[in-house]
Amino acid sequence: MVKVKKMNQATYASFLRRVKVAGEVIRSRQEEKEGLLNEFDAECKRFFFGKISERSLAATTVRVNKELARLNKEIRQAISSARMVSAKVTAFTAAQAPIGYRATLSGISGGVKKLVKRKAKKKTVKRKAKKRKPAKRKPAKRKTTKRRKR
Secondary structure, three states, X not given: OOOOOOOOHHHHHHHHHHHHHHHHHHHHHHHHHHHHHHHHHHXXXXXXXXXXXXXXXXXXXXXXXXXXXXXXXXXXXHHXXXXXXXXXXXXXXXXXXXXEEEEEOOEEEEXXXXXXXXXXXXXXXXXXXXXXXXXXXXXXXXXXXXXXXX
C-alpha cells in the first residue's frame, strides 16, 4: 500500500500562533512607543510655553529615553522570534513536498523522493601557524676609533 505524507496540523497551527503573537507584540509596542513620543511632545510644548521648568523636562527626557530603549529592545526580540518561527515553518512545509506516483495498468509506480539540492557549506580551513625559529644574528661589530697619540 502507498503511504502519503500527512502534515501535522497541530504543529503547523502552533507555528502560526507563535508568528501571530510576535506580530501582535510588535504592533502593541509600536503603539506604546507612539503614545510615549506624543506625551513627550506635549511636555516639550509645555516647556516652550513656560508651564514646566527645564529641570523637569530633563528628568522627563531621561525617563522617555529609557522607555524608548526598552520598547526598541522588545520590538527587536519579537522580530527575531518571528523570523526564527517563520524559518521553522518554511522548513516544515518544505518537508511536505509531494512524492511522485503514477497509476499504470500494472499498478502504482514511483514513490521515489526528489532530492532537494542544498548548498554545500563552505569549509573554513584553519592554517597552522608555523613556528619561526629566531634568526641567528651575528654579533654587532663595534666601531672602534683610532686613538690619537698625544
